[in-house]
Amino acid sequence: MLRNASTHAAGVVIGDRPLDELVPLYQDPRSDMPATQFNMKWVEPAGLVKFDFLGLKTLTVIARALGYIEKAGGKIPDLENASFDDPKVYELLSTGAGIGVFQMESSGMRDTLAKMKPDKIEDLIALISLYRPGPMKNIDVYVDRKFGRAEVDYLHPDLKTVLDETYGVIIYQEQVMQIAQILSGYSLGEADLLRRAMGKKQKDEMARQKVRFLEGAEAKGVSRGKAEYIFELVNEFAGYGFNKSHAAAYAAIAYRTGYLKANHPVEFLAALMSLDRSNVEKLAVFFQEARRMDTPIRPPDINLSEADFSVKDGAVVYALGAVRNVSLSAMEALAEERKANGPFRDLFDFAERVDPKLLNKRTLENLARAGAFDSIEPDRARAFAAAETLCAMANKAQEERDTAQVSLFGGADPDAGGLARPKLPDVPPWTATQRLDEELTAIGYYLSGHPLDDQADMLARRGVVFVADAPDRVADGASAIRMAGVVRRRQERVSQRTGKRFAWLTLSDPSGEFEVLVNPDMLQSSRDALEVGASVMISASIDDKEEQLRFFADNIEALEDAPAAAGLKVRLNVDALESVKARLDRAADSAKGEGVIHLILSVSDGSEAELRLPGRLPTTPPVQAALRGVKGVESVELI
Template sequence: MTPFVHLHVHTQYSLLDGAARIDELVARAKALGQDALAITDHGVMYGVIDFYKACKREGIKPILGMEAYVAPRSMRDREGAQDREYAHLVLLAKNDAGYRNLMQLASEAFLHGFYYKPRIDYDLLEAHAEGLVCLSACLAGDIPQALLSGRYDDAKRLGERLHRMFGDDFYIELQDHGLPEQRRILPGLRALARELGVKTVATNDVHYVGREDAEAQDVLLCIQTQRFVDEPNRMRMEADEFFLKSGDEMAAALPDDPDALAATREIADKCSVEIAFGVRRLPRYTAPDGLANETYLRRLCAEGMHKKLGGGDEAAWERLNYELGVIVRMGFVDYYLIVWDFIHFAKTHGIAVGPGRGSGAGSLAAYCMDITDVDPLKYGLLFERFLNPERVSMPDFDVDFCYERRQEVIDYVARKYGEGHVAQIITFGTMAARAVLRDVGRVLRVPYADVDRLAKLVPAALNMTLSQALHLSPELRALHENDPVMQKVIDLSLRLEGLPRHSSTHAGGVVISGVPLTDVVPLQLNDVVVTTQFPMGTLEELGLLKMDFLGLRTLTVIRDALSYIEQGGKPAPDLDTQAFDDPAVYEMIARGDTDGVFQLESAGMRQFLRQLRPSCFEDLIAGISLYRPGPMEQIPRYVRGKHDPSSVVYEHPLLEPILRTTYGCMVYQEQVMEIVRALAGYSYGRSDLVRRAMAKKKHDVMARERESFVHGADGVEGAVRRGVPEDVANRIFDEMMDFASYAFNKSHAAGYAVLAYRTAYLKRHYPVEFMTALINSYMGTSDKVAEYVYSAQRQGIRTLPPDVNRSRARFSVEDGAIRFGLAAVRGVGSAVMEEMVACRERDGAFRSFFDFCERTAGLNKRMLESLICAGCFDSMGAGRAQLLAVYEQALDGAAAARRVREAGQLSLFDLGGGQDMLQGAAMRLPDVPEMRQPLLLAREREATGMYLSGHPLDSYRAALDALSVTVADLQEADGMTGVADNASVQVGGLLTACRQKPTKSGSGLMGYAVLEGVTGSCEAVLFPRTLQQYGELFLDDTPVLVSGRLNIREDRANSLLIERMQPLGDALVRTLYLRLPALTDEQMRRAVTFLQAHPGKSPVVLVDAGKRLQRQAPPSLHFDATDDALREAEELFGRENVKYQ
């Protein structure tokens, strides 16, 4: 085997270009007997740490590098096409200094050289050449490009410059993938190397692992470039030679260059970088007044103990001193002070801070320092769940801030610790199972409907892979086995699934370092945000302090609601000190009246809350923990235990104090920790290790721990010795094992529950202020604004229309009602409306439409048209049709008047008799009739996203209220909660945007429309036979009752396949009549079981066929009259015994 080391290798982190997974590359190199391997992704270092670790695991020397993009001129030049061209250059780190220079170059390329690509230039390279090996690169390198275009002298000049920079660490790169261009310049490259006195080095431009992966990589390129595979003139690799070859294959490719092959070994021997993991690089906090940091920490905690716990009892002080001892011993004093400092900054600068989320809420020290707002003693939260003295790991506080002001806190931290010491964190979007099928199908030109059907065969479960889906779905498996086209789509998708597709900024992650970040991690720009090039997990391994600074809309809503309360002359409640014990709040939650309430507003959650009927804060914590996939199966048992305490059974009396608050159910991770402590004598630290092992299903560890739990071990007494029967102990251990993988962190749930209670409290006691704040938080998202405006109306809150003399830019509270905000009018924008409000407050109310036009700066015709259609001028007495007839002339006249005024002359309204002229102008409004109501409402909705002065469905409310599903439910269904995919539904609404298109076969017409409800809208589709049957109803603005099936889509809006239609006016509330042989107990049970399986709003009458008696069923047994349910009733009771009329 010819000795060889690959030095030009692209992994999956050459995004949508490299199809070589790091683990597979390293395994292939090892199988080929190659003991070193390089990574040289395009312009980035995303994968170097993963690559380094993978190589070390396999006993292969990692060579860390990058294929840099080099700007044609200065990296700071960005002038059109001339600076869009860039060259490639391979750089490898020889030593630790070279690795630091490589990170500096990768960072500078993004931060100061980005123009389509992250670019360096030769001046920057010269400044950071120490410790680097430089290869002249592939055909896209400057030297190969010069030779290709016959500019040997230019190639020589650049070669001389690089030789001066790098000396014997500069190599001329030779490649031969069978491309004519490569073979044309190989003699020139060899000649140039001889003339310069530098060595050549053989490389293969690796983009995939094996030759068989060439097609998958070609598809990946098409996904990147948005081209089809069969397009003739697209970007492609023109051969299938770009794989990780053996030394013999490389020798065969470059038979005349044995020295170039040997040079790979020479370079590998030169390169040796050691990365230090686990070295803490926390910044140092400086305490005031020369105090030691530990002393300052203890002072802050003591002050908090007196302030928040009234001085604290002996148990509280014992817990606090224990925590402080662990914090000091584990070296996290600075960490606590850093977190306290930026939270203190936020709170003292009016920036709303959350009550704490994650395991940090289990720390009493954090509670005393005002880092968190949840008393861990009161709610049984455990410190070791956050900071385990028996497991050295970085603690992790996740902190929520007002989403409008989060950046101010990040900026403060950057100022305090230095701009180069703080950055946000990168994250990668990957090609998930359904998405990769759609991507591959698209570039192969497979019809969308076929790909959509294929993708939907992948179960909609979290982290579902294609391999799992093939195992779980017989239909998917059959397509893979029997359909050649689908087999190709699936096979290619399996090769590409999981590859990173793009980089973005982590929602909350911020890294803070005690040393310049570029000494440890390369940086980049995502939009205007500086982020790391390594993801969160890697940063933690490198010892960097990672925190989540999360922007939370709910905090902004709470802040604004409190402000509106104060503006209205009422004292704002002190939410920070309130008890969580208001019965009125729990009554509202138990009704499911939770629109806008944090974590409690989904349709499924509201249904759960009605069953649970929470009456205390512990119920809220449990409800938030239970309503998730996995623990949902505990819900019936929990609800039964709450409402029937006699149903609660404990496997052993020692479990009662631990599980009492959750009615005998295991709900929290902390309960697992408490159980192993109470029953077997574990320490808190070891109990957390057991919890972690259970959650990760580490079976070898669990086998050992079962023995320790049941019979004891070193430092563990064991359950049997504590009087627990062996079979009971094993059953309890089994239950913990089953439960631990989906158990919720109670500390996290408690923090969520605080926000849920606070928002519910505001909604219950200050509904107008709360809903105004909630609506304003969604400005710019008209569907959500409309949803919450209608929600406010359902609560009995008046909503006042937009008015140029009463409205502000945002929604506002006015006389116990919500006034529509002008900036919510589509196409208007907040800046112009803010300026308009300032003008009105400065110079007085607008006297007329024409006065408004003249005095409002920045107004254009589209804005003015939208304001008219929204009804913003209705209070001035003119009709909307009149204003629409003259608004263009009015705006032109206003512009002319402003020009006159700016030229130093008086406006019309400054002249004597201006009021008369104003009235004259008003009188000159054309005498045109007002728009008909349907058109007026349609234009109004177009301008605001909702109907304000009425609704086309107002006269059908009784029929709509009788239905169990709304159009909004169809719009929001996601396949996980709410209406299921392919569910049979009956819904009422208004048909709009009706259109017809021929089928692909040309055999008929398909119908397409939008079905609009009182809230929400959903696409609707009719097949030709249905369209032909109901064609007379398929008209714009027709109110209809439709039956059909919901089609839930990932990549576009949901749609409803309509099967039947009727006029909504014919669909007033109908009743289900069930005729039974007799109203015996057995027959009643049968009917009740059926009705309970289909709860809805249609009344039910049970008919005794023998006695000819009728009995009205109670509201709890009202029926959801879907097609499927009616068919089931007919099958169960006989078609002749079921009437729905």
């Protein structure tokens, strides 16, 4: 007894007369479309034709990318009529660069792309058909036969034309039907019945079909033993055989997205990010892919960005509407105001021109965190602290617009009228680390830099290898390397074999993201150091057997526990002396002195003066980062 009603996600039935004359119908109160009370198994015997109509977001991605190309004045590729022979597409996919490519995005699929190294559309059709439970076991067979590492077996000389393109591997339902036609003289209708019986594992029908297959093969001169072997093999494959026409349609879309990625990466990545504007995890993946491909992404900017992602001057421009806790409609209104009346001149001009109903304090704070005000106020801490003042000013400006009155208070330009402009808050600027942490809060990932950028010298001295350079080290024979990164995610699992907890860490370094497996003992001893946002240094073993590098933690230490530098050379302006002294005094209160610090001062006549500070002073990575964040400090170098 069925206790509830459900509706097929994409199933649509078509009849030759009103449906209520053929099947009982049901009206879900939550839907405006009736549904059949028969399930998909019984609608066809009742006289209906069933279709599955799929709505694919990828088609919108393609259309949006083409729109970006057209808007930039480029030539729009005719993807509908293009041949499938662009070598750049296959070169891209052969490296495993499947991010954003339809059906090719999972890590397993990307590994398989690198293994298969597709060089024609038939490979993509086969891969889409094979990469599923069941037929997946034949991927290695296909790859080994393709590259001549294994002999191709066509089962019977007459089947070479059917199995040649798949190197003897039965992949498609159409191949099952053709084998029955060629070896046993099946008609097309009979072959389709055989395909259905095999696919649905209908035992009685299969018994009849086996007799028919063997008799037909014998009549064509095929030995009974060979015919039985082929029938059982075909039966095994047919259970999970894929419809080639379906796979070919998917492969065509995969090729088109691959074509856009290979030939128009800026527009393609902008389209991908546009369709996942509210999905931070996806945006982070696309951002890392853009970095890997050297595709420029410009940060959010109230005088450049649109509400959605856009393309300008060969770069993806980050969407204002993708900043967290920012309304898309508010950003659309902001962009319209900028187009109508020109760029915003400063924070006060911005506050006077925006609608306060659309922009609240939280919105302004997150725009400041994200760096959207950098073009009119480079000090993000000051822009952040000014949010409440700006909200009050925006409300006052709206009141005056509503009452059509001119302010009694003079602005910067008395002749133009306007509101009195208060002084911006006087707050300490954020350090480089604070700036990135605030940006992470607003964006969801590091966009303009990375927390480890300031420690690159120290990391290099300790032999740390960034993940982008790891393949080169492995190619040189390395089986273990030292890595460093900021913990982005920690996913703990329970081992089915031992019952102990282990973890997959997702870490970020200045060159990209990577995963590290942490065994149960290491997880237990290092769990406190592996909180999200923590910076760690990891000694990792490497497994490169599957072409995709895999990292296994042998040792983990918090980066803040890393040894201090022997000394620092700080190059700065004279005006920054007091701020540097204050930072060092604060550091000395919480850390012991371990190194020497030399100050290189720029003098007004263009010369430099070097001053060694007395005593031993803190020179740890956090101290280095704090000094780099002082306004007027040009550089901090290890000595």
